[in-house]
Amino acid sequence: MKHVISMRDLAKRDILLLLDLAGKIEKKELRPDLSDKVAALLFYEPSTRTVFSFDTAVKRMGGKTIQMIGSESSSVKKGESFSDTINVVRQYVDLIVIRSVIEGAARYASEILDIPIINAGDGSNQHPTQTLLDLYSIQKTQSTLSNLHIALVGDLRFGRTIHSLVYGLSHFGVTFYLVSPRHLKIPDYIRNDKSLANIKFIESDNLAEIIPTLDIMYVTRVQKERFADPVEYEQLKNSYQITARLFKEHPPKENFKILHPLPRVNEITTDVDSTPYAYYFHQARNGLFVRQAIIANLLGAA
Ligand code: CP
Numbered sequence: 303m304k305h306v307i308s309m310r311d312l313a314k315r316d317i318l319l320l321l322d323l324a325g326k327i328e329k330k331e332l333r334p335d336l337s338d339k340v341a342a343l344l345f346y347e348p349s350t351r352t353v354f355s356f357d358t359a360v361k362r363m364g365g366k367t368i369q370m371i372g373s374e375s376s377s378v379k380k381g382e383s384f385s386d387t388i389n390v391v392r393q394y395v396d397l398i399v400i401r402s403v404i405e406g407a408a409r410y411a412s413e414i415l416d417i418p419i420i421n422a423g424d425g426s427n428q429h430p431t432q433t434l435l436d437l438y439s440i441q442k443t444q445s446t447l448s449n450l451h452i453a454l455v456g457d458l459r460f461g462r463t464i465h466s467l468v469y470g471l472s473h474f475g476v477t478f479y480l481v482s483p484r485h486l487k488i489p490d491y492i493r494n495d496k497s498l499a500n501i502k503f504i505e506s507d508n509l510a511e512i513i514p515t516l517d518i519m520y521v522t523r524v525q526k527e528r529f530a531d532p533v534e535y536e537q538l539k540n541s542y543q544i545t546a547r548l549f550k551e552h553p554p555k556e557n558f559k560i561l562h563p564l565p566r567v568n569e570i571t572t573d574v575d576s577t578p579y580a581y582y583f584h585q586a587r588n589g590l591f592v593r594q595a596i597i598a599n600l601l602g603a604a
Contacts, residue, residue, distance in 0.1 A: 304600070305420065307409050339366070356420075434596065436563070438591070456542055459486040478503050509542065559581040
């Protein structure tokens with residue numbers, strides 16, 4: 303691997319290698335050394351988990367970071383192009399992590415620069431490092447990635463974590479239950495993708511009914527920032543709400559876990575946090591080990 307841009311680019315062996323590295327880093331069996339490396343974090347869109355976990359990942363391995371969070375304090379504000387910005391930043395660093403609202407921004411960077419590029423989310427397209435930490439979380443909680451029954455709940459249309467996850471799990475014989483409002487269904491380019499022929503997609507409008515079947519429920523936020531029409535957002539924003547009561551009335555399997563890439567708004571009530579099913583904060587922590595593994599691998603340190 304030279305870059306991490308899309309889950310479509312990663313073979314099953316790449317995924318398993320990165321998850322194995324992450325496990326060794328978490329157990330402290332592997333301590334990659336980045337003491338002579340600097341990474342740039344260019345975040346044109348807001349972030350909490352992704353930017354902080356990348357920053358921490360580099361620093362825990364002895365490396366350093368430079369950061370642009372938003373474009374207000376950089377020369378982007380003066381009109382400097384994306385291309386010029388990344389060409390200049392490249393002069394100072396060994397690796398660039400990019401989050402952009404523009405789909406394909408990280409891919410473009412990987413095509414014009416000669417250092418590793420990591421896509422930290424490009425519009426509604428892909429968020430591959432989120433998927434790798436999701437897969438790590440699934441593997442840790444289920445002891446396997448194979449033949450699981452997973453509900454994808456919420457915004458399946460604009461949710462880049464959903465799009466990435468579908469491609470990431472396509473190597474492992476998964477059954478997906480798609481639970482979303484009609485306007486937020488998974489895009490046709492994914493449903494009709496022949497490379498995903500081994501995935502079973504089942505549409506469901508009755509979340510309660512499928513709970514006893516599930517190993518994982520992957521919940522996403524309805525993303526206000528992706529809607530051109532604020533009225534449409536208002537109509538859809540509370541389409542689903544996962545509550546502790548739901549699981550009292552419809553007991554899940556013992557291995558069942560709830561994942562969410564976060565941030566959450568109203569889609570999981572806080573009373574779920576204290577149930578044995580909530581895994582989303584552990585999931586965020588797993589991002590640290592997985593991002594350490596990705597960076598170390600790309601920089602030849604693991
Ligand atoms: N999951 C995720 O990408 O969170 P942030 O937007 O806070 O980085």
